[in-house]
Amino acid sequence: PKNGRGNPRLRFEGLPPGDSDAVEVPKGYEQEVVISWGDPVLPDAPEFDFENQTAEAQAKQFGYNCDYVGFVPLDRGNGYGKGGRHRPQRALLYVNHEYTNEGLMFRGYSDDTATEEQIRTAMEAHGGSVVEIERVGRTGQWKPAGGERPFNRRITGTTPFEITGPAAGDELLRTEADPSGTEVLGMLNNCSGGTTPWGTFLSGEENFNQYFVNADSAPEDVREKLARYGMTGGEEGRRWNRVDERFDLSKHPNEANRFGWIVEIDPTDPEAKPRKRTMLGRFKHEGANPRITDDGRVAVYLGDDERFDYMYKFVSAKRFREGSARHNATLLDTGTLYVAKLSGNSPAEEIDGSGALPSDGAFDGVGEWVALCTDTESFVEGMSVAEVLVYTRIAADKAGATKMDRPEDFEPNPVTGKVYCALTNNSSREPGQADEPNPRGPNKHGHILEITEAGNDAGATEFTWDVPIVCGDPEDESTYFAGYDKSKVAPISSPDNLTFDEHGNLWISTDGQGKLEINDALHAVPMHGKYKGELKTFATVPLGAECCGPLITEDQKTVFIAPQHPGEDGTAEEPQSTWPFGDFPRPSVVAIWHSKGKDIGC
Numbered sequence: 001p002k003n004g005r006g007n008p009r010l011r012f013e014g015l016p017p018g019d020s021d022a023v024e025v026p027k028g029y030e031q032e033v034v035i036s037w038g039d040p041v042l043p044d045a046p047e048f049d050f051e052n053q054t055a056e057a058q059a060k061q062f063g064y065n066c067d068y069v070g071f072v073p074l075d076r077g078n079g080y081g082k083g084g085r086h087r088p089q090r091a092l093l094y095v096n097h098e099y100t101n102e103g104l105m106f107r108g109y110s111d112d113t114a115t116e117e118q119i120r121t122a123m124e125a126h127g128g129s130v131v132e133i134e135r136v137g138r139t140g141q142w143k144p145a146g147g148e149r150p151f152n153r154r155i156t157g158t159t160p161f162e163i164t165g166p167a168a169g170d171e172l173l174r175t176e177a178d179p180s181g182t183e184v185l186g187m188l189n190n191c192s193g194g195t196t197p198w199g200t201f202l203s204g205e206e207n208f209n210q211y212f213v214n215a216d217s218a219p220e221d222v223r224e225k226l227a228r229y230g231m232t233g234g235e236e237g238r239r240w241n242r243v244d245e246r247f248d249l250s251k252h253p254n255e256a257n258r259f260g261w262i263v264e265i266d267p268t269d270p271e272a273k274p275r276k277r278t279m280l281g282r283f284k285h286e287g288a289n290p291r292i293t294d295d296g297r298v299a300v301y302l303g304d305d306e307r308f309d310y311m312y313k314f315v316s317a318k319r320f321r322e323g324s325a326r327h328n329a330t331l332l333d334t335g336t337l338y339v340a341k342l343s344g345n346s347p348a349e350e351i352d353g354s355g356a357l358p359s360d361g362a363f364d365g366v367g368e369w370v371a372l373c374t375d376t377e378s379f380v381e382g383m384s385v386a387e388v389l390v391y392t393r394i395a396a397d398k399a400g401a402t403k404m405d406r407p408e409d410f411e412p413n414p415v416t417g418k419v420y421c422a423l424t425n426n427s428s429r430e431p432g433q434a435d436e437p438n439p440r441g442p443n444k445h446g447h448i449l450e451i452t453e454a455g456n457d458a459g460a461t462e463f464t465w466d467v468p469i470v471c472g473d474p475e476d477e478s479t480y481f482a483g484y485d486k487s488k489v490a491p492i493s494s495p496d497n498l499t500f501d502e503h504g505n506l507w508i509s510t511d512g513q514g515k516l517e518i519n520d521a522l523h524a525v526p527m528h529g530k531y532k533g534e535l536k537t538f539a540t541v542p543l544g545a546e547c548c549g550p551l552i553t554e555d556q557k558t559v560f561i562a563p564q565h566p567g568e569d570g571t572a573e574e575p576q577s578t579w580p581f582g583d584f585p586r587p588s589v590v591a592i593w594h595s596k597g598k599d600i601g602c
């Protein structure tokens, strides 16, 4: 079969590199904005008024910079096409609002003169949105649903969250405002995420350090710990402490411990507090992607997006039970947290940082998942379970984990079970610091790591690994596309978010192709079979944007992307981008579909 599981091949006509202020898609495909910053989400939301935006309005409207896009069908629709795939008519779209570009949101903005209303508006533009959407006709296009939309929800920088798991209530999480250490206001810098088999969304709090000030005058004994999480400065940047004192670390040093978690959101229970799951550790979480183990437990793959930081895996103690929402809501609170340790199988002197393949022809080797703690037992000397979970980076340092080139998104291949991690780039790796899993120093354009768990079981503690793709301009000798003919592949830099289609093709969105002087993009590449490595560009995004999402619906008829921070290098007065509506940039979610209803990419 032309798109069978043996030799998947992407038939679409790959795009040339992008340089336009638009979303470009291949011949035969169409694209349309689904929802944009400022669009109403809650029923009583006012219409967007760019010139007079308020925090109250923003709290009910779609937030800023979209990253992770999740999709849970609300109906089963009709059997559709070959194999009778379900073709839902309505669904819940979940979107992370990672951060804000105040200089594009407000005219004449500067951090120094920000008004209280502007700061509060930015807080409300963070977080996430749940939006009910409906299919347009029989196409792969989607738009916000009409009528009653009981699940629509805004989660913001001020929404109450429950802290759960072994570190909940610990001294390290208690503050003056929350002496219980179990309730925190807001989630911040939520980057990528995942969707669980039980229909909830997971969302990773990433660069939360940037919201806190005065780390340099925090109590002496916590300064080193704050520094390990990127908090070292004085009063600079956003300075949200001007409207909420908890962001001042000299006064409330534990407040920072309440950010940097994986959040679980149940989209069908809009009244429930979202939960920060401490068992999954605290670091600059990129995303969280689950896979069921052979014995029915749930493994969640986790990246810490920092230069020289680590890859993690959580494995639950209990088994997933189909249809039992109440039981499944407890799965992420007990289990084991592991960090990855990798060793190469080629002589170290053959890895010189240039990207030249070693004599065995592959960057590859073996690895182990080193247990840091369970919910009741710590395996790190001198650290309690709560300390391992709150200061996970420090625990992983002690465990001798492998320092990676900024682990971003993880994604399991639904066809082969292999798991992929995007290592986006690391300009700080010196040539002498190159190793087999991170073979270039400096690593300007990133690479993709492939993990094969022992016995292909997500619960395994040992694995083998290799590097199938080393990114960059294919004319650059240091690049590698699984041995495929490099004259036939597209340039790619800074792989970030990942997803798969049902054939086992890997879809990679990028954040940083500006280094190749081209716009960011969505690429697709087969990961097994005879066309493995044939990387093509499926979509390009507007000026200044990174390409987030991507999400391919189960019926394979739609891919959602989220061009994040369009026009980031401009200001409201001098916009670098006017996408999508020709006036000022508005971060948005876009649906792409084939005009004749073909499966995406086929």
Ligand code: FEO
Residues within 6 Å of the ligand: 098, 191, 192, 206, 286, 305, 408, 496
């Ligand atoms: Fe928000 Fe790691 O990217």
Ligand code: CA
Residues within 6 Å of the ligand: 344, 345, 346, 358, 360, 361, 362, 363, 364, 365, 436
């Ligand atoms: Ca090797």
Ligand code: CA
Residues within 6 Å of the ligand: 191, 192, 286, 408, 496, 497, 511
């Ligand atoms: Ca990312």
Ligand code: CA
Residues within 6 Å of the ligand: 408, 424, 496, 511
């Ligand atoms: Ca990124």
